[in-house]
Amino acid sequence: MSASLFVVQLFNGLQLGILLFLVAAGLTLVFGVMDFINLAHGVQYMLGAYLAVMAYGITGTFFLSVLLALLASLLFGLLLELLVFRHLYGRDHLEQVLATFGIIMLLNQGVKLLWGAAPLNMPIPDLLSGSVPLLEGLRYPVYRFAIIAAGVLVAAGLYLFVTSTRLGMLVRAGATNAAMVSALGVDIKRLFTVVFGFGAMLAGFAGVMVAPILSVEPGMGDQILILAFVVIVIGGIGSIRGAFLAAVLVGVIDTLGRSFMTDVLRLVLAPTTARVIGPALASMSIYLLMAIVLAIRPAGLFPAKGRA
Amino acid sequence: MKRAVLKLDALSKSFGALRVAEAIGLEILAGETHAIIGPNGAGKTSLINQISGALAPDKGRIVFEGRDVTWMSMAARAHLGFARSFQITQVLRHFSALENVALAVQARSGSSFRFWQAAAGEAALNRAAMRSLDSVELAARADTPAGSLSHGEKRRLEIAIALAQAPKLLLLDEPMAGAGIEETQRLVATLKSLKGRYTIVLVEHDMQAVFALADRISVLVAGRIIASGEPQAVRANAAVRAAYLGEAT
Amino acid sequence: MPGAMRGIPAAAPSAPRAPSFDQCLAASLFALLALLPLLSHGIASSYSLLVGERAVIFAIAALSLELLIGAGGLVSFGHAAFLGIGAYAAGIAASHGLGTLCLALPAALAASAVFALATGAIAVRTRGVYFIMITLAFAQMAFFIATSLAPYGGDDGLTWPTRTMVLGRPILKDQLTFFYVCLALLVATYLGVSRLIASRFGRVLRGLKDNETRMQAIGFTPYLYRLTAYVIAGTLCGLAGFLLGNQAEFVSPAYMHWQRSGELIIMVLLGGTGTLYGPMLGALAFLLLEEALSRLTEHWKVILGPALVLTALFASGGIAGAIAACRRRRAAPRVPVTLPRLVHHLLDAGLEPARSWRRAIRRRLLRPAHLFKRGAHRARAACEPATLALGRGLQALPSLAERGLRTSVERWWRR
Numbered sequence: 001m002s003a004s005l006f007v008v009q010l011f012n013g014l015q016l017g018i019l020l021f022l023v024a025a026g027l028t029l030v031f032g033v034m035d036f037i038n039l040a041h042g043v044q045y046m047l048g049a050y051l052a053v054m055a056y057g058i059t060g061t062f063f064l065s066v067l068l069a070l071l072a073s074l075l076f077g078l079l080l081e082l083l084v085f086r087h088l089y090g091r092d093h094l095e096q097v098l099a100t101f102g103i104i105m106l107l108n109q110g111v112k113l114l115w116g117a118a119p120l121n122m123p124i125p126d127l128l129s130g131s132v133p134l135l136e137g138l139r140y141p142v143y144r145f146a147i148i149a150a151g152v153l154v155a156a157g158l159y160l161f162v163t164s165t166r167l168g169m170l171v172r173a174g175a176t177n178a179a180m181v182s183a184l185g186v187d188i189k190r191l192f193t194v195v196f197g198f199g200a201m202l203a204g205f206a207g208v209m210v211a212p213i214l215s216v217e218p219g220m221g222d223q224i225l226i227l228a229f230v231v232i233v234i235g236g237i238g239s240i241r242g243a244f245l246a247a248v249l250v251g252v253i254d255t256l257g258r259s260f261m262t263d264v265l266r267l268v269l270a271p272t273t274a275r276v277i278g279p280a281l282a283s284m285s286i287y288l289l290m291a292i293v294l295a296i297r298p299a300g301l302f303p304a305k306g307r308a
Numbered sequence: 309m310k311r312a313v314l315k316l317d318a319l320s321k322s323f324g325a326l327r328v329a330e331a332i333g334l335e336i337l338a339g340e341t342h343a344i345i346g347p348n349g350a351g352k353t354s355l356i357n358q359i360s361g362a363l364a365p366d367k368g369r370i371v372f373e374g375r376d377v378t379w380m381s382m383a384a385r386a387h388l389g390f391a392r393s394f395q396i397t398q399v400l401r402h403f404s405a406l407e408n409v410a411l412a413v414q415a416r417s418g419s420s421f422r423f424w425q426a427a428a429g430e431a432a433l434n435r436a437a438m439r440s441l442d443s444v445e446l447a448a449r450a451d452t453p454a455g456s457l458s459h460g461e462k463r464r465l466e467i468a469i470a471l472a473q474a475p476k477l478l479l480l481d482e483p484m485a486g487a488g489i490e491e492t493q494r495l496v497a498t499l500k501s502l503k504g505r506y507t508i509v510l511v512e513h514d515m516q517a518v519f520a521l522a523d524r525i526s527v528l529v530a531g532r533i534i535a536s537g538e539p540q541a542v543r544a545n546a547a548v549r550a551a552y553l554g555e556a557t
Numbered sequence: 558m559p560g561a562m563r564g565i566p567a568a569a570p571s572a573p574r575a576p577s578f579d580q581c582l583a584a585s586l587f588a589l590l591a592l593l594p595l596l597s598h599g600i601a602s603s604y605s606l607l608v609g610e611r612a613v614i615f616a617i618a619a620l621s622l623e624l625l626i627g628a629g630g631l632v633s634f635g636h637a638a639f640l641g642i643g644a645y646a647a648g649i650a651a652s653h654g655l656g657t658l659c660l661a662l663p664a665a666l667a668a669s670a671v672f673a674l675a676t677g678a679i680a681v682r683t684r685g686v687y688f689i690m691i692t693l694a695f696a697q698m699a700f701f702i703a704t705s706l707a708p709y710g711g712d713d714g715l716t717w718p719t720r721t722m723v724l725g726r727p728i729l730k731d732q733l734t735f736f737y738v739c740l741a742l743l744v745a746t747y748l749g750v751s752r753l754i755a756s757r758f759g760r761v762l763r764g765l766k767d768n769e770t771r772m773q774a775i776g777f778t779p780y781l782y783r784l785t786a787y788v789i790a791g792t793l794c795g796l797a798g799f800l801l802g803n804q805a806e807f808v809s810p811a812y813m814h815w816q817r818s819g820e821l822i823i824m825v826l827l828g829g830t831g832t833l834y835g836p837m838l839g840a841l842a843f844l845l846l847e848e849a850l851s852r853l854t855e856h857w858k859v860i861l862g863p864a865l866v867l868t869a870l871f872a873s874g875g876i877a878g879a880i881a882a883c884r885r886r887r888a889a890p891r892v893p894v895t896l897p898r899l900v901h902h903l904l905d906a907g908l909e910p911a912r913s914w915r916r917a918i919r920r921r922l923l924r925p926a927h928l929f930k931r932g933a934h935r936a937r938a939a940c941e942p943a944t945l946a947l948g949r950g951l952q953a954l955p956s957l958a959e960r961g962l963r964t965s966v967e968r969w970w971r972r
Contacts, residue, residue: 031686087870093685094632098826099869101819106862113856226697226815229690237686276707283701287694291679294691298682360774386776398771400764411764414757415776421785422757430757473775 004138009259010252011134015144017251018151022206023224024231024243025158026199032175032238032304033195034089039100040080042225043107044200048073048207049216050111053120062125062212069208070201077200081193089192104222112218119215147209154205155244162240171195175238175304227254230286234293238304246301250286257285310337313507314477319358319368321351328354329365330531336477341499341508343522345515347552350528352511353395356481359509360392361385372477386415389476393466393483395511401455405446405465408454409437412472440472444498460491467498478508484517496520519543527552578884583747583834586841590740594733606732607804608848612841613739614800617746619824619836621793626822627830628754629786630766631681634689635696636821639669639791641703641813643798648715648808658723662799669795670788672699677787681780693815703810714809721803729803739800743837746793751833753789762786823865829877838876 027041051072055065084103088096128146131139162168170191173181182188207221214220231250235242262278269277293301314336321329328351336342344352357363359370361382370378377385400408407428413436414420414427427433441447444464449457454465463483470478483499484492496517502508503521512518518525519539526536529551535542542548576584593609618640625631646668647661655661676695680688709715720729729735753759764772765779773779802808811817820843828839850857872879 035686037686037689084866084870092873093689094626094822094826094830095869095873097632097634097689097819097822098873099866101823102862102865102869104862105858105865109856109858109862113859222815226693230694233687233690233694280702280705283705284698287698290691290694291676294679294683294687298687300687362770362774381778382773383776383778386774392774394770394774398768398774400767400771402767403764407760411760411772412775414760420757420761420777420782423753423759424756426752426755427757427760428755469771469775 004135005259006256007135007138008140009255011140011144011148013252013255014248015148015151015251016255017248018148018155019206019210020224020227020231020251021155021244021247022151022202024228024235024247025155025240026202027228028232028235028237028239028243029171029175029195030199031232033171033178034174034192035178036085036089037093037096037100038085038199039097039225040103040107041199041203041228042221043104044073044077044203044221045207045210045224046111046216046218046221047076047107048204049211049214049220050115050120050207051076051204052208052211053115053122053216056122056211062122062127065122066208070205073204073208074197074201077204078193078197080200081196085196086189086192108218108222117218119217121215122211124212143213147213150209154202158202158240167194172304227286230290233300234290236300236303239300239302242300242302250289253289254286257282261285310339312336313338313373314359314509315369315371316359317369317371319355319365319370321354321358321363321365321367327531329358331368332528332531332533334526334533334536336507336509337524338507339504340523341503341510341521343510343512343518343525344528345512345518345525345552346528349530351531352528353481355528356392356479356509356511360390360479386473389474390479391470391473391475391477392479393463393470393481395481395485397459397462397466399454399457399462399465399469401453403454404451405441405454405457405461405468406434406437406450408465409440409468409472410434412469413437413440416473437472440468443471443501444468445494460487460494463487463491463495464498467495471502475506478502478506480508480510480512482511482513484512484514492517579832579834580751582880583837586834586837587740587744587747590743591737594736603732606736608844610732610736610739610804611801612844613736613743614797614804615821615824615840615844616837617739617743617800618794618797618821619828619840620743620746620750620833621790621797622821622825623830623833623836624750624753624786624790624793626825627832627836628759628762628766629783631783631787632689632822633692633787633790634815634818634822635676635692635694635699636790636794637815637817638672638696638699638813639794640798640801640817641699641808641810642668642672643795644802644808644812645703645706645709645715645798646795647721647799648717648802649709651717651719651721652709652715656717656719656721657725658721661721662796665795665799666792669798670792673788673791674784677784677791681783681787693818696813696815696818700810700813700815703813710809712810714807714811717802717806717808720806721799735803739804742796742800746796747833747837750793754833758782758785826873827868827875829875829880831874832877835875835877842876 023041023045026044027038030036030038030041048069051069052065055068055072056062059065059068080103084099088099124143128143131141132145134140160168162172170181170186171194174188174191174195178188181191206224227250231243231246234250235244235246258279261282262274265274265278265281312335314334316332316334319329319332320327332355344355346352354363358365361377361380361384365378368378369376372385372388372390375388377388380388382390400411403411410427410430410433413433414430417433417436438447438450441450444467446461446464446468449461454462457465463485467480467483470480480499484495487495492514499508499510499517499521503523508521510518510521522539524537525539525542527534527542527545527548534551535545535548590609590613594606596605618636621639622633622636625633625636643665646665647656650656650661650664676692680691680695683691704712719727720735723729729738754763761772761777761782765777765782769779798812801812824839824843825836826839827842828837829835846861847857850860854860868875874881
């Protein structure tokens with residue numbers, strides 16, 4: 001356990017947190033505003049990555065393919081909303097679970113059909129390749145910094161949008177009480193579409209950014225989806241601020257836990273026991289965090305619906 | 309001198325800047341029918357919610373039969389003898405009227421952690437439930453799903469459920485709300501039959517019913533009690549007239 | 558109709574009643590399953606018996622989930638965790654040479670109960686969307702614990718040395734015996750769960766699902782009842798896991814994967830929540846569907862996925878819902894079914910979604926036309942003063958012309 005490894009893993013955790021935030025932000029808005037359980041958000045992320053790879057195959061330039069993939073993600077999200085999700089608002093959560101589960105099945109198998117089961121990849125653009133020195137003797141990849149920077153920019157933009165624009169105010173109002181917003185004369189259907197499209201684009205963006213550094217394969221969205229759920233539960237449904245804090249917390253704890261749990265346990269337990277329990281405890285760490293938060297606040301840290 | 313069954317001591321509650329209750333002090337005597345009236349938005353339902361345990365007050369105490377119940381949950385208070393009817397009807401829509409009332413009886417007859425015997429066949433529960441339904445003239449509709457009952461029948465069912473709890477304190481939140489003339493007369497007759505047997509706190513807008521039923525009236529305006537006493541005194545009170553009853557009365 | 562669960566005896570005298578339609582259906586399902594070994598001897602092979610075993614085991618799991626969803630209103634997306642825990646507990650016992658019925662079965666049940674109590678104590682404090690996500694997360698936690706169990710196979714899973722011994726003899730090794738043991742346990746589970754739902758406890762649970770505020774006002778604390786239901790459901794699913802592990806003589810973390818939890822929910826919904834025979838039918842139907850589709854193509858999920866979406870959109874009552882609708886229609890006044898009426902009805906039902914889509918598309922296509930019309934109106938309104946002036950001018954023209962003509966005629970006359 002060294003200081004440099006700790007710093008590197010801290011930044012990796014931050015990067016994971018930012019990615020989680022991008023996925024969780026759209027999800028928490030959809031939950032909060034439309035009371036709609038969208039299990040298919042994870043495949044939206046996966047689709048973003050696949051579309052980026054495909055666009056890169058066509059165009060050959062990184063930034064153009066990012067743009068194209070983002071657009072395609074948005075269009076696909078809107079298509080899904082129009083065809084399927086729109087008819088499920090206001091219905092029982094069970095039916096929403098069933099339908100979105102079917103979409104996951106369809107898309108996971110669909111990408112396998114179209115692109116094969118082998119993992120795909122995309123090279124990091126020259127502009128963002130290489131590494132920069134962090135501390136003396138410690139270098140960190142530029143691309144990962146770029147992800148963190150892009151994510152923070154998006155988070156700031158989202159915060160400004162939600163707090164300072166009229167549409168953002170409607171979104172916040174919708175997350176608190178959608179029926180009232182509709183009763184006040186706002187076209188709630190259009191608001192829902194905007195929220196959904198936004199969320200889909202955010203998830204797609206996360207997938208696009210991750211394509212050069214992770215292997216793009218079917219099912220890559222599932223694990224991120226569950227982590228995003230944990231983030232939302234901890235942060236509070238409908239709250240972007242909560243999602244950001246919880247995402248960074250979850251990302252950092254998960255990454256640091258995986259790297260250092262065994263070492264930390266070795267300080268108190270026998271080495272063999274530590275080696276056995278360590279990985280298990282590390283993977284459990286964020287769920288334990290979730291359990292602790294829920295034990296104190298069953299509605300999360302910053303629930304949009306407020307605390308009576 | 310009748311003893312006080314329920315004592316409210318400087319009860320206060322605010323939602324942000326909105327003060328729904330400001331240092332409310334009230335005493336409900338045993339066996340009396342105490343009406344709480346006031347304009348819309350005065351905080352009457354919030355007061356009932358605080359008394360029944362659905363809402364926790366910011367300050368103050370609620371003492372029931374000498375016991376401080378301020379922090380007890382709704383279910384715990386129900387076991388102590390609180391029973392309420394809701395302003396917006398809350399019945400179990402998929403259960404029959406009989407089962408709605410039988411559940412109220414079940415709550416006070418032994419443990420509900422029984423996993424084998426069919427509850428619907430328990431004759432004792434059903435008998436007590438039928439008696440309760442009889443007292444509100446709903447016996448003929450015992451097997452109808454509660455969701456299919458008419459609005460007036462649902463209001464009567466709420467009272468039947470409350471009675472089935474063998475309560476020491478009945479909290480009735482606008483039982484006549486939305487009921488037609490005939491229904492209202494029937495409800496007033498039912499409530500008249502309960503007078504003296506139960507301690508009733510009645511929130512109502514229907515002034516005829518209030519003056520027909522109440523032993524004492526308290527007037528709640530903007531979270532404060534501005535008058536409390538015998539019906540004639542309250543009727544004559546100038547402040548009450550100005551705030552609520554109007555000059556024509 | 559008491560308590561929104563069909564097949565529950567109504568509030569009537571305690572005289573013995575004829576079995577209800579739902580109970581008859583369940584009984585005939587059991588009879589059919591009991592005859593399965595005889596049928597399988599003739600047709601396929603012992604493979605159909607294996608499928609039947611899995612169907613029966615998953616029917617037990619689906620019943621336990623129905624207790625939570627149908628009676629309690631708690632949608633658990635982590636129920637497969639109990640399948641895995643039951644199987645792992647018995648498997649670990651077997652791998653240590655303790656694979657006897659009196660040790661392995663209680664171990665499986667106890668492990669499931671403890672996990673249910675520990676996770677339920679936190680999860681049951683929440684409702685709705687939160688509950689779904691928390692149960693999912695806890696199941697994922699169990700999944701990760703299982704993958705990290707290196708001495709017990711970790712990711713690759715644990716192969717059982719043998720099936721659970723009963724009184725020191727490998728009775729369960731015989732396929733036929735094992736099948737009937739599973740079937741017997743299914744019948745027992747069905748009876749147990751149906752008595753549970755009709756009991757005092759079950760009535761409170763159903764009441765809490767219907768209107769929690771009213772139940773609290775009567776004097777029931779939701780937390781304890783829901784937690785108890787969660788533990789019972791978890792333990793029952795642990796039993797199913799015990800049987801599943803025995804059937805495959807193998808257990809792996811994949812038993813607890815959240816996709817498996819999703820499949821359990823699909824079984825309950827496909828069969829129809831609100832009845833007890835529904836989830837059992839749903840389990841059978843899902844497994845048969847899986848078998849049939851996977852023979853068709855390797856990418857059978859591309860077919861199943863949209864099928865699930867369509868079911869959620871148009872047939873959310875499942876098989877039981879369809880049966881109930883049929884019975885309602887049968888009970889309604891009869892309209893003679895003629896061919897034209899039947900065709901009309903089918904076309905109607907089939908075309909309805911297309912019609913609503915067509916309406917939506919037309920609205921969108923017509924919007925530019927409306928905008929154009931609106932623009933044309935506005936343009937006309939803007940030009941109105943000018944056109945008015947032009948019209949007046951044109952009107953004035955003849956009189957102007959007449960005056961001009963007269964003036965010029967007079968001038969010419971004076972010359």
